[in-house]
Amino acid sequence: MVANIGGNALVLGGSIAGLLAARVLSDRYATVTIVERDHLPTAAEQRRGVPHGQHVHGMLPGGLAVIERLMPGFTAEVTAGGGLTGDILANVRWYLNGKPLRRTTTGLIALSASRPLLEGTIRDRVRALPNIKILDGYDVTGLITSDEGDRITGATVAGRDDGASRAVPADLVVDATGRGSRTPRWLAELGYEQPSADRVAIGLAYTSCLVAVPDEIFGDDLIIVTPRFPGQRRSSVMQRLEGGRVLITLAGVLGERPPVTHDELPGYAETLATPDTYDVLRAAKPLGEPVTYRFPAYIRHRYDQLGRFPAGLLVAGDATCAFNPVYGQGMSVAAMNAAALGDELSHGGEPDPYRYFQSVAQVLETPWRLAVGADLALPGVTGPALSESPLTPDYLRRLQLAGTEDADLAAVLLRVTGLVDPPRTLLRPDIVERVERRQVATKV
Ligand SMILES: Cc1cc2nc3c(=O)[nH]c(=O)nc-3n(C[C@H](O)[C@H](O)[C@H](O)COP(=O)(O)OP(=O)(O)OC[C@H]3O[C@@H](n4cnc5c(N)ncnc54)[C@H](O)[C@@H]3O)c2cc1C
Numbered sequence: 418m419v420a421n422i423g424g425n426a427l428v429l430g431g432s433i434a435g436l437l438a439a440r441v442l443s444d445r446y447a448t449v450t451i452v453e454r455d456h457l458p459t460a461a462e463q464r465r466g467v468p469h470g471q472h473v474h475g476m477l478p479g480g481l482a483v484i485e486r487l488m489p490g491f492t493a494e495v496t497a498g499g500g501l502t503g504d505i506l507a508n509v510r511w512y513l514n515g516k517p518l519r520r521t522t523t524g525l526i527a528l529s530a531s532r533p534l535l536e537g538t539i540r541d542r543v544r545a546l547p548n549i550k551i552l553d554g555y556d557v558t559g560l561i562t563s564d565e566g567d568r569i570t571g572a573t574v575a576g577r578d579d580g581a582s583r584a585v586p587a588d589l590v591v592d593a594t595g596r597g598s599r600t601p602r603w604l605a606e607l608g609y610e611q612p613s614a615d616r617v618a619i620g621l622a623y624t625s626c627l628v629a630v631p632d633e634i635f636g637d638d639l640i641i642v643t644p645r646f647p648g649q650r651r652s653s654v655m656q657r658l659e660g661g662r663v664l665i666t667l668a669g670v671l672g673e674r675p676p677v678t679h680d681e682l683p684g685y686a687e688t689l690a691t692p693d694t695y696d697v698l699r700a701a702k703p704l705g706e707p708v709t710y711r712f713p714a715y716i717r718h719r720y721d722q723l724g725r726f727p728a729g730l731l732v733a734g735d736a737t738c739a740f741n742p743v744y745g746q747g748m749s750v751a752a753m754n755a756a757a758l759g760d761e762l763s764h765g766g767e768p769d770p771y772r773y774f775q776s777v778a779q780v781l782e783t784p785w786r787l788a789v790g791a792d793l794a795l796p797g798v799t800g801p802a803l804s805e806s807p808l809t810p811d812y813l814r815r816l817q818l819a820g821t822e823d824a825d826l827a828a829v830l831l832r833v834t835g836l837v838d839p840p841r842t843l844l845r846p847d848i849v850e851r852v853e854r855r856q857v858a859t860k861v
Contacts, residue, residue, distance in 0.1 A: 422767060423447045424588030427572060429557045431457060432467055433536055433748050434734020435593035436543045437755035440487050442591070443546045445762045450550045450585060451543075452574050457553040461498060461537030469742070471708045472625045473654045473666040474532035475640065478505055478525040479836025480749020483756050488542045492528055495538050499659025500530030503639045505831055506824070510638050513817040514646040515690030518831075521824035525835060529639040529656045531664065535748065552585070554578060557594065560603050561586070562727065569729040589768065591731045591758070598736030601718060609725055612718040617800030619741055619792055621712040624675040625666040626682065627658075628701035635663070641697070643689050644743065645670065647794065647814070652743060653686060653694040662704060665697065668743055671797045679703050715741045717785060721778035726770045733758065738781050741792060746784040749836055753780045783840055787833075808840055812852070816843060819855035826851055 426446040428435045431453030442449045455466040463470050484491050496502055503509070505527040511518040528535075543549055554577045561571040561584055571586040592600045601611045635641070635657055645652040650673040655665045667675035667685055675685050686694040717738040720726070734751040757776040761768045786806070792798045794810040820827035829848055832838040842848070 421445050421447070422588070422762065422765075425450060425586065426589045426591065427452065427585055427587035428591045428593055429572060430593035430595060430734075430736070431455075431540070431551060431553065432593065432595060432734075433539060434595070434736070434751035434754060435591070436536070436539045437484070437487060437752055438591050438593055438733045438758055439543050439549060440539075440546070441755045441759040441762065442589070443543075443548050444759070446548070446589070448548050448550060449546075450552055450587070452555050452557055452572065452585065453551065453553045454556045454577060455553060456577075457540065457551065458537070461531070461534040463533050467532070467536070468708075469710060470532040470536070472532075472623050472710055472742070473656050473664050474535065474748065475654065475656070475745030476528045476530075476535065477745055477749040477835045478527070478832075480746075480752045481526060481528055482837070483749070483752040484539070487752065487755060487759075488539065491538060491542070492526065494542075495528060495530050495534060498530070498534050498538060500528060500534055501639050501657055501659075502529070503527045503637070505835060506828055508637055508639045510641040510693065511827070511831075512641075512643045512691045512693070513820065514814065515643075516818070516821040517691075518817075518820045518827040519822055519824035521828055523828045523831065525832065525837060527639055529658065531658045534659055558582065560590065560607075560730070562607060566607055567727055569727050587729070589729055589731070591733055592736050593733045595735040596716070596739045598718075598732065600730070600732050600736065604727075607727065609727065610723060612720045612723055615717040615719065615801045616714050617716075617741065617789055617792055617798065618714045619712065619798055620671045620673075620714075621741065621743070622669050622674040623666055623710040623712070623742075624677055624682070624707050625664060625710075626679065626707040627704040628663050628665060628697075629661065629704055630663050630697055630701050634697055634700055641693050643691055643694055645795075646690070649690065650795075651675070651685065651689055653689055654743075655694060655697055663697065663701070665694065665701070667694070670795065677707055677709055679707060682707065712742065715739050715788075717781065720770075721774040723774070726774075728767070728770070731758065731768060731770060731773055733777075737777060738785065740784060741788050744784070744788045744791075744834075746788065746836070750780060750784055753836070784836060786840065807844055813843075815856055816848075816852050819852045822855055823851060826855070
């Protein structure tokens with residue numbers, strides 16, 4: 418049994434990374450205060466501080482398993498709220514390289530729900546913890562330091578409604594304010610080195626719309642994924658949500674922008690490798706106007722490489738690394754990040770930022786390699802080169818193609834991209850041999 422650390426932990430940002438970090442901190446600190454600039458809704462509603470909540474949010478099975486460990490019964494609560502569950506291969510249509518993956522039951526859960534429902538369910542669980550305090554409607558404006566400047570001792574906040582400033586003292590501050598995190602700037606102001614940033618310029622654009630479609634279009638499927646593949650810049654994901662709605666996200670990279678009106682969306686969808694998105698859009702009844710999101714680049718801040726860092730401060734979630742959203746990794750990585758924080762706290766005593774950031778770097782390693790490796794294979798995308806790996810884009814593509822004929826291979830692939838199994842699984846001799854065997858038949 419590890420002793421409690423006691424005192425107050427302060428979490429900046431009350432979205433998924435902040436809430437999950439708070440859940441873990443509540444085991445060890447006497448109180449945990451979450452500061453959030455939005456007035457947080459009591460129901461599962463879209464809110465201003467999370468504009469991405471209007472776009473498709475896929476939950477990877479690896480991330481779901483971690484959330485379930487942190488909050489037993491989470492999946493059941495999401496389904497009680499109207500979310501849908503199925504199998505990630507038996508109930509999801511995956512069109513990799515324009516061809517459907519062969520179906521089988523994997524035993525891995527696909528959870529399909531709106532981002533507001535997922536976040537709202539996590540928020541309700543965190544709110545119910547006795548030592549959690551939520552300070553919503555407050556903007557974090559800065560960090561408070563010790564006189565020597567080597568320790569963070571809290572944060573300053575300003576009320577959104579009245580602008581009044583106040584100090585919130587804390588024994589530990591966790592920055593989970595997302596992609597706009599100001600920690601790099603604050604570090605510089607305090608005389609610390611800023612973390613270097615690995616930046617992948619992808620030029621991603623999303624248009625999403627909520628629609629109603631006849632049930633038979635999806636059949637038993639929950640999600641239909643049409644990713645871009647070599648030579649393509651367009652993609653789509655469609656997911657069934659609570660309330661009988663369907664959310665469609667059309668995407669483009671490197672300056673390719675999906676249109677923004679209902680009338681134009683089918684024309685874009687018609688150019689995708691498979692007709693499913695076009696068919697759904699043609700049958701769809703709009704439930705609101707399309708919304709857009711631009712994501713010029715994704716960034717990983719290398720806190721793990723810093724030699725000097727103040728005590729009493731950690732960074733979590735998108736504030737550390739915001740992924741290309743098309744791979745659906747962000748929420749899962751936020752959960753794994755929270756689990757790494759829990760491990761750090763279990764050492765006893767106050768967390769060691771150096772050890773914590775090394776653990777987070779380990780969490781990031783696989784999703785970062787999967788995303789960056791796939792994106793850098795697209796001419797025009799720029800970013801930091803990855804170290805050599807036998808898992809080349811060419812092998813991965815051959816594996817994907819083999820998965821269109823061999824359901825076991827498809828399942829093995831989805832276990833890795835779903836962050837359940839490590840990538841080295843894909844290089845097991847029996848897997849390599851099966852991929853080679855399928856190669857002739859699937860050559861394109
Ligand atoms: C378009 C898009 C699509 C995505 N799709 C997926 C997907 O399919 N699957 C997936 O797993 N992930 C997806 N993600 C990523 C996912 O949303 C995030 O990784 C996840 O929400 C964790 O983010 P976070 O909590 O670190 O930050 P955010 O969700 O960005 O939250 C930051 C929070 O901090 C608050 N805040 C910010 N600044 C301040 C301040 N100064 N004071 C007080 N509060 C502040 C904000 O209001 C917000 O609540 C997507 C992201 C985008 C942009």
